[in-house]
Amino acid sequence: MASRLPTTLRAFTRTAPVLRSPISLQAQRSFQTSRRQLQDAVPVAPVAPVVQRRPVGAFRGTLFGFLLGSVLAGTGIYYYVIDExxxxxxxxxxxxxxxxxxxxxxxxxxxxxxxQVPKK
Structure with a gap:
């Protein structure tokens, strides 16, 4: 590899290697990855089956809310009328x-x- 470099660069490669401090070695970033990291993630199946609750439908919720409101209003009016x-x-x-x-x-x-009136 040194033979392919220009002459000015060959002089730098023949000199003594520069000692690197341990801090500079730690500061360098490594872009290596292992095979395990490159593999696709495999989804894990749940251990216990998850029981999903059925959501309250709009119709049932509306009907339940209407009936609850009507009962509460009727109860309030009943006690008001009884008091009156x-x-x-x-x-x-x-x-x-x-x-x-x-x-x-x-x-x-x-x-x-x-x-008091005299009789006639």
């Missing part, structure tokens, strides 16, 4: 008692007037 019914029932009972007291006062007033 109790309040209105109490108010009506109080009005009935007030009306009964007013009728009794009027009846007592009319009896008092009848006693």
């Amino acid at each position: 019914y109790k309040v209105s029932n109490e108010l009506l009972t109080e009005d009935i008692y007030a009306l009964q007291a007013a009728v009794q006062r009027i009846e007592a007033y009319v009896k008092n007037l009848e006693e």
Whole structure:
């Protein structure tokens, strides 16, 4: 190989080799690869079969959401109506008692007037 180089380069090849420090040897990159790295990766089969869950379909999810929302809204409205019914029932009972007291006062007033009016 030295015979094919030009004369100026032959002089450099005949001189004593340059000692390289261990740091410079470590700094050089190696582009070598082994046969194992060049081989294609072989996929590994899973050991246990994976059980896949079926995804919830759009129709089933929508139907379930609608029914759940309807039940919750119906329950809320039911308790609201029951509470309003109790309040209105109490108010009506109080009005009935007030009306009964007013009728009794009027009846007592009319009896008092009848006693005071002379009979003809």
